[in-house]
Amino acid sequence: xxxxxxxxxxxxxxxxxxxxxxxxxxxxxxxxxxxxxxxxxxxxxxxxxxxxxxxxxxxxxxxxxxxxxxxxxxxxxxxxxxxxxxxxxxxxxxxxxxxxxxxxxxxxxxxxxxxxxxxxxxxxxxxxx
Numbered sequence: 001x002x003x004x005x006x007x008x009x010x011x012x013x014x015x016x017x018x019x020x021x022x023x024x025x026x027x028x029x030x031x032x033x034x035x036x037x038x039x040x041x042x043x044x045x046x047x048x049x050x051x052x053x054x055x056x057x058x059x060x061x062x063x064x065x066x067x068x069x070x071x072x073x074x075x076x077x078x079x080x081x082x083x084x085x086x087x088x089x090x091x092x093x094x095x096x097x098x099x100x101x102x103x104x105x106x107x108x109x110x111x112x113x114x115x116x117x118x119x120x121x122x123x124x125x126x127x128x129x
Contacts, residue, residue, distance in 0.1 A: 007020045008021055008023055039059060054074070055074045069087065070082075
């Protein structure tokens with residue numbers, strides 16, 4: 001991954017400017033951090049043993065425990081299981097987060113069709129007396 005693509009230059013309305021700002025720090029008005037982080041997403045993850053945040057890529061969500069993800073640290077390609085609260089993901093528009101969460105929500109099971117009622121038996125006809 002090209003590190004340059006992860007950084008941008010910013011020119012503010014008041015004339016200030018910043019160079020090489022990490023794109024994970026960018027946030028527009030009305031944006032929020034997504035709760036669910038998809039596989040392949042770049043994040044900054046807390047590295048407890050180094051006491052710092054490092055760039056990582058989410059590999060997948062932990063199937064055994066909700067809220068945990070497997071991440072690949074890009075500095076040394078170490079894979080570790082981290083809780084969501086220690087992952088800083090890109091900010092996205094709240095509307096797109098809501099749409100993504102609705103898409104991921106399990107669909108309601110369709111109601112079963114009622115069984116057809118049995119047809120009435122025809123009247124018995126016997127020999128004419």
